[in-house]
Amino acid sequence: MSFNQWINSRLPISDFFDQHLRQYYAPKNLNFWYFFGSLAILCLSIQIISGIWLLMYYEPTAKTAFDSIEFMMREVPYGWLLRYVHAVGASSFFVILYFHLYRALMYGSYQRPRELLWLSGVLLLILAMAEAYTGYVLPWGQMSYWAAKVIMNIFGAIPFIGEPIMHLIQGDYVVSEVTLQRFFAFHVVAFPMILLAMVFLHLVALHTVGSNNPDGIEIKDNKGADGIPKDGVPFHPYFTIKDLVAAAAFLIIFFTIVFYNPTMDGLFLEKENFIPANPLVTPPEIKPSWYLAPYYAILRAVPNQLLGALAMISG
Amino acid sequence: MLILRMAMGNESVDLKKRAFLTRTSQALGAIAVCGAAIPLVQYLKPGREAAMSSLPVEFDLSGLKPGDQRTVLWRGKPIWVIRRTMEQVTALNKINPNLSDPNSQIEQQPEYAKNPYRSLRPDILVLVGLCTHLGCAPTFRPEPKAIDEDWDGGFFCSCHGSKFDLAGRVYKGVPAPTNLEVPPYYFKNDQLLVIGAHEA
Amino acid sequence: MKGLILTVILGGTVTYVNAIEQSFVKPDKAPIDIKDRATVLRGAVHFKAQCLTCHSMKYMRFDEISQEAGIVPKLMPVWDEFAWGGNPPPDLSLVVKRRSADWVYTFLRSFYLDAGHSTGFNNLVWHNTKMPNPFVGIQGQQVLMVPLSDLQHIRGEKRWSELLELETQGAMTGEQFDDYVNDMVNYLAYASDPSSLEREKIGSWVIGYMVVLFIVLLALSLSYWDDIKRKHYQSSDK
Numbered sequence: 001m002s003f004n005q006w007i008n009s010r011l012p013i014s015d016f017f018d019q020h021l022r023q024y025y026a027p028k029n030l031n032f033w034y035f036f037g038s039l040a041i042l043c044l045s046i047q048i049i050s051g052i053w054l055l056m057y058y059e060p061t062a063k064t065a066f067d068s069i070e071f072m073m074r075e076v077p078y079g080w081l082l083r084y085v086h087a088v089g090a091s092s093f094f095v096i097l098y099f100h101l102y103r104a105l106m107y108g109s110y111q112r113p114r115e116l117l118w119l120s121g122v123l124l125l126i127l128a129m130a131e132a133y134t135g136y137v138l139p140w141g142q143m144s145y146w147a148a149k150v151i152m153n154i155f156g157a158i159p160f161i162g163e164p165i166m167h168l169i170q171g172d173y174v175v176s177e178v179t180l181q182r183f184f185a186f187h188v189v190a191f192p193m194i195l196l197a198m199v200f201l202h203l204v205a206l207h208t209v210g211s212n213n214p215d216g217i218e219i220k221d222n223k224g225a226d227g228i229p230k231d232g233v234p235f236h237p238y239f240t241i242k243d244l245v246a247a248a249a250f251l252i253i254f255f256t257i258v259f260y261n262p263t264m265d266g267l268f269l270e271k272e273n274f275i276p277a278n279p280l281v282t283p284p285e286i287k288p289s290w291y292l293a294p295y296y297a298i299l300r301a302v303p304n305q306l307l308g309a310l311a312m313i314s315g
Numbered sequence: 316m317l318i319l320r321m322a323m324g325n326e327s328v329d330l331k332k333r334a335f336l337t338r339t340s341q342a343l344g345a346i347a348v349c350g351a352a353i354p355l356v357q358y359l360k361p362g363r364e365a366a367m368s369s370l371p372v373e374f375d376l377s378g379l380k381p382g383d384q385r386t387v388l389w390r391g392k393p394i395w396v397i398r399r400t401m402e403q404v405t406a407l408n409k410i411n412p413n414l415s416d417p418n419s420q421i422e423q424q425p426e427y428a429k430n431p432y433r434s435l436r437p438d439i440l441v442l443v444g445l446c447t448h449l450g451c452a453p454t455f456r457p458e459p460k461a462i463d464e465d466w467d468g469g470f471f472c473s474c475h476g477s478k479f480d481l482a483g484r485v486y487k488g489v490p491a492p493t494n495l496e497v498p499p500y501y502f503k504n505d506q507l508l509v510i511g512a513h514e515a
Numbered sequence: 516m517k518g519l520i521l522t523v524i525l526g527g528t529v530t531y532v533n534a535i536e537q538s539f540v541k542p543d544k545a546p547i548d549i550k551d552r553a554t555v556l557r558g559a560v561h562f563k564a565q566c567l568t569c570h571s572m573k574y575m576r577f578d579e580i581s582q583e584a585g586i587v588p589k590l591m592p593v594w595d596e597f598a599w600g601g602n603p604p605p606d607l608s609l610v611v612k613r614r615s616a617d618w619v620y621t622f623l624r625s626f627y628l629d630a631g632h633s634t635g636f637n638n639l640v641w642h643n644t645k646m647p648n649p650f651v652g653i654q655g656q657q658v659l660m661v662p663l664s665d666l667q668h669i670r671g672e673k674r675w676s677e678l679l680e681l682e683t684q685g686a687m688t689g690e691q692f693d694d695y696v697n698d699m700v701n702y703l704a705y706a707s708d709p710s711s712l713e714r715e716k717i718g719s720w721v722i723g724y725m726v727v728l729f730i731v732l733l734a735l736s737l738s739y740w741d742d743i744k745r746k747h748y749q750s751s752d753k
Contacts, residue, residue: 028743053358070574070608073710076362078354080710081717233743241736244340248729252722259718263612274613274707275605284536329738336735343728350724363577 017236020207025232026239027213033107034211035246036100042247043093044199048192050086058138060184062177065140066276084262090132091268092254094291097125109212117205124198127191129292134187136289140180141273146286148183149175150296154312157305174279371511373503376439384455386444389511393444393452394498396508403457403468403481404437410467410480415487416494423447424497425513433482433497441500441510442483446472448491453479470495537642539666540675545620547701550712552580558702559584561695565649566607568592574608575706584702602645611700611707620700624693625675626650627657628682639675642666654692655685 008014057076059068072079101121104110110118137148152175156166171178210220219229233239263269267290272283288296295312302308361369369390379385381400386393408431411417419429427435434440446453451474456462462471462478470479478486483495501514549555562572563585571591575581594603611619622640626648629637636648657679661669669678687695705711 049355053355056358067574071364074574075364075577077357077360079358079362080708080714081354082358084714238739238743241732241739245729245732245736248725248732252725252729255718255721255725259714259721262714271613274609333735333738336731336738340728340731340735343724343731347724347728350721367577 021236021240022234024207024235025219025229026211026235027217027219028231028233028238029213029215029217030211030239031214032246033099033103033214035243035250036096036103037206038243039096039246039250040093040100041199042250043089043096044195046085046089047093050082050089051188051192053082054086055188060138060181062140062180062277065138065180069139081258084258087269088254088258088262088264090135091264091289091291092250092257093128094132096250097128098291101125107212107214108216113209114205114212117202117209120198120202120205124195124202127195127198131187131191131195132289132291134183134191137180137183138187139273140277141270142275142277142281142283143270143273143286145175145277145279146283147288148179150286150288152179153305154299154309157309159306369511371509374508374510375506376508377506381438382457384457387510389498392498394510395440395442395444395455396510397440397442397455397481399432399438399440399481401438404432406467407431407480407482410465413465413486414480414484417484419484419494421493423494425499428497431482433484433494435500435502439508440482441497441508443496443498445496446474446477446491447485447493447495448472448475448477448489451475453477453495457481536644537670538640539642539670540621540625540639540673540678541671542615542617542621542640543624543674545616545697545700545704547616547620547697547704549701549705551701554698554701555705556580556584556702558698558700558705559586561699562586562702563590565699569604571606572608572706573606575709578706578709580702580705599645604646607703607706609707611704613707616700616704619703620696621675623650623696623699624654625657625679626654627659627679629659629663631663639666639678650692650696651685653685653687653695655681656683658682 004014054072057068057072057079059065069083073083074080104118104121133147133151137144148170152166152170155169156162158165167173169179169182170176171182210218213219217231219231222230224230257264257268263271270287270289287293298312299308302311372387372389372394374385374387374396376396376398379396379398381398382403384395384397386395388394408417419433424433432440444452451472453470453472456466456471457468459468460466461468466478468481470483471477472479472491475490477489477491479491479495480486483497485491485494498510499513500508500510501512503509547554559580567586567590569592571593572581572586573588573591575586576588578586581587592604596603614622618640622638622644625639626636627639629635631637632643634645634647636651638644638646659666660678660680666678681689685692
């Protein structure tokens with residue numbers, strides 16, 4: 001006990017834990033739609049850990065990127081597992097983010113007082129897309145290369161400054177090894193750091209305004225004599241255990257995909273991406289990863305390149 | 316506290332069952348975390364390619380004349396193969412008083428190389444070519460008086476001045492603490508040396 | 516939400532349009548089983564004999580089955596991009612992952628005589644393929660039973676065997692040849708993802724364990740939430 005006190009008076013770990021878990025009250029009527037926030041954190045952790053491990057063998061050059069991944073998957077113990085976990089993890093992350101976003105829309109969690117919670121969430125989604133897009137380029141397969149090219153052309157469609165901006169991002173007049181290497185820097189260092197900082201802000205905002213709930217009742221408006229919301233339930237242990245159940249259920253599905261169908265029949269890892277990038281041969285059909293497909297569909301639906309890009313961004 | 320309060324007000328909450336379930340899930344969770352660590356730790360091990368490159372290597376002695384030195388790579392380490400002349404072999408025990416471990420008491424060689432020549436055959440010397448001080452690569456200086464007045468041929472590490480004789484034995488008063496390492500090896504036949512394995 | 520609906524719709528409707536490589540037939544189902552080590556090894560031996568002269572297998576460097584069959588890095592051909600008139604034979608390590616086992620199985624058996632094509636043979640799965648027919652000796656010579664111009668109209672409706680006829684019998688019977696090709700495809704399927712054997716073995720343990728963990732956690736969760744329910748009833752009683 002005294003050891004805990006000694007620590008806590010210098011570094012208030014247990015105070016922090018009490019304040020944000022034991023004495024943080026969440027509405028007791030939260031349903032399963034509220035699992036996806038904590039699942040997103042789980043997914044992000046899986047991505048960060050598996051990503052660090054992948055980095056140990058990945059080589060970000062046009063000549064060796066593809067080979068280094070195949071080498072990892074075949075010659076390194078459990079290399080295939082880490083790689084599939086990272087690839088399936090990326091898609092799962094978006095499944096969860098889209099459910100999380102749907103929940104927020106359905107129960108009006110973007111309304112007062114949660115406007116900034118919503119806005120930081122939207123920013124997180126955009127960041128996650130940038131992270132996924134730069135990551136998708138790294139294996140340097142055919143689809144990596146051509147999807148990178150298509151998305152770069154979207155920047156090129158901005159009037160007057162489009163082309164210089166495109167050249168600035170890709171660092172060359174075409175998508176090339178230079179692009180691969182800067183995308184590597186973005187994917188591995190820059191975006192994850194911003195992403196983690198944004199997650200922190202998102203959680204700070206959440207713990208300030210509190211969780212919304214399906215009935216839309218503000219639990220803080222109805223407090224008992226002890227200052228505790230009458231309809232609130234301490235987050236720990238009630239919601240931590242509930243979230244753990246959700247995490248276990250999620251991992252059952254997640255591992256079923258990882259172990260039995262890691263490419264998800266070409267949805268998570270496209271067939272075309274099993275040939276190394278070739279700037280001279282365009283694949284028969286270029287399609288970005290499924291989680292970016294809706295935006296890409298909007299882009300293609302509008303014949304004018306610039307208008308299409310605008311529609312995509314507003315969509 | 317809250318749990319306790321509610322439990323006291325309501326005796327039918329089965330706290331024993333809950334405590335059991337808590338302990339079970341903690342144990343299962345701990346096992347799951349250990350299980351997840353297995354691939355992460357295994358991944359760090361040398362891969363199949365590294366295991367292949369650590370297989371024994373063969374070396375053909377027929378081109379090696381007396382006094383010659385060759386370097387072979389085994390497990391990423393330089394391995395020296397030297398054919399000593401008869402004079403060099405007989406001169407080995409002359410300098411014993413200047414050496415810190417002339418009889419190879421410290422485990423730096425397989426049992427079969429724990430002899431005055433530190434080798435299976437007196438003429439062929441096989442050594443790991445890394446200084447036992449900080450892992451620099453010493454140079455082969457067989458010519459007498461090349462380093463100083465007492466020099467009788469051997470290996471000199473230019474990093475920190477460690478000196479070894481022509482059996483890889485370390486001199487007294489130099490930074491290197493032990494004799495040079497002898498790797499496992501055997502002769503498949505008269506002309507074929509196998510480095511990296513003991514004779515089966 | 517909008518994104519989700521669109522995704523679902525798109526996921527279902529995106530079809531694989533292939534402008535360069537035309538296929539005229541429905542692929543057969545390849546009866547492969549990569550768990551059957553004997554057939555994989557047999558396929559590897561066939562691969563060494565028939566394919567390795569032109570095609571490499573560069574990601575199978577230290578694979579045990581490949582080594583046993585003699586498929587080793589130093590025997591693998593290396594082509595530059597200008598070889599074979601700019602169409603060097605591709606590496607086949609990932610061919611099944613990129614196409615499918617069924618595609619390869621059908622492709623390898625559906626060569627037919629076509630004097631108009633540079634190699635003397637054409638293919639129903641990949642029209643105008645640059646790959647010469649490797650199996651004239653063992654399969655025999657096949658000829659097209661319909662006019663070449665009709666192929667465009669029947670695309671994807673028939674199987675290859677309905678369109679081709681064996682003109683001269685090769686060294687193998689039809690059944691032997693199917694098994695021969697199937698073994699080869701089995702090896703190619705194995706080579707595309709050697710982890711799948713290990714994967715499925717570990718998978719059942721991991722998933723089984725997670726199910727147990729899920730049940731225990733669910734029981735624990737229900738036990739805790741019992742508190743909340745009782746409290747709720749209590750307050751509504753008052």
